[in-house]
């Protein structure tokens with residue numbers, strides 16, 4: 177374990193097993209048996225090569241509303257937890273899947289307490305991966321629970337794949353008559369629950385029929401009772417009167433994404449819009465949007481009217497537009513306490529040793545640095561890795577007992593020009609690509 181003097185690698189609370197502090201071993205394992213555990217049927221005829229590189233037991237394939245299909249491989253690491261590989265999206269009616277993500281995974285959950293007395297790296301310093309929880313069938317409604325072989329722990333029925341309704345995909349009144357075009361949509365959900373000390377983290381990936389990807393971490397379980405000691409103004413009383421001050425803290429969650437959109441090299445672009453107030457003489461406010469190619473490594477800061485996208489260097493949709501995915505961060509509190517928590521996204525040139533946003537256990541050499549901010553050092557981006565940091569400042573409240581309601585943090589990847597039209601467009605509207613026919 178690459179422990180630094182300032183970094184605490186101690187266990188959280190009293191509920192960890194000895195295995196949790198072993199630290200550095202990166203172990204990957206899957207289900208001990210595929211009997212009754214394989215989450216998916218084989219891919220449809222004509223797509224046999226898809227996901228050919230993971231065996232059936234590690235394969236997730238889900239057909240959703242409209243005929244959209246998501247496919248991916250999964251594996252499990254005692255450091256990173258669930259890792260998804262070779263994620264593809266096949267729009268309804270398309271003959272081939274679109275390659276979306278080569279790898280998608282958590283890259284750290286960093287938990288600094290407001291009084292400076294404790295600071296945890298839950299993935300590489302506090303046993304996140306070993307804390308995989310057995311799930312009851314009721315926790316995976318309508319889905320499949322898969323057994324994961326966790327080194328030093330054993331077999332854990334810990335991977336849920338299921339679908340969930342997300343309501344309207346779209347609604348549009350017909351031009352004439354009382355007809356309505358509307359569709360109710362579904363998402364594929366893939367999740368695990370990992371216990372770290374008193375906390376339990378639900379790590380969820382969501383794949384929508386329209387091509388959107390969501391990544392969210394929900395924290396639940398219990399507040400850490402060893403931290404009910406904040407009498408210095410850095411906590412909140414959660415017992416009767418002025419008692420049991422739970423120390424405030426942050427959960428800085430990092431994800432690492434390696435795209436390879438459409439199987440080619442990715443480019444990164446940043447967009448900024450500036451708004452000008454209406455001129456005194458009349459007219460409305462104006463907005464100008466600027467596109468900036470991100471050609472070198474970047475530590476990016478979220479800003480009003482700023483966004484980033486990952487653009488395929490090769491793949492185009494049927495309209496001739498480059499396929500891309502926009503990074504859509506959810507609500508975040510950026511924590512300025514450490515170099516690696518100071519920024520909201522990082523684009524780094526991909527390197528095998530650069531695995532975790534902080535307290536990295538990959539060996540990048542004595543001068544290689546052990547956190548993502550150190551890896552932004554001017555290299556040209558030819559194979560970008562994308563790191564997303566979403567922070568939550570947790571000031572406890574009475575409702576946090578007991579159990580603590582799930583508080584979520586995460587982001588979305590929204591398809592931009594992956595398909596030439598809304599992939600769920602009903603056939604009656606399929607001709608309306610571009611300027612609609614206004615009649616004569």
Ligand SMILES: [Cu+2]
Nearest residue numbers: 395425427570
């Ligand atoms: Cu918390």
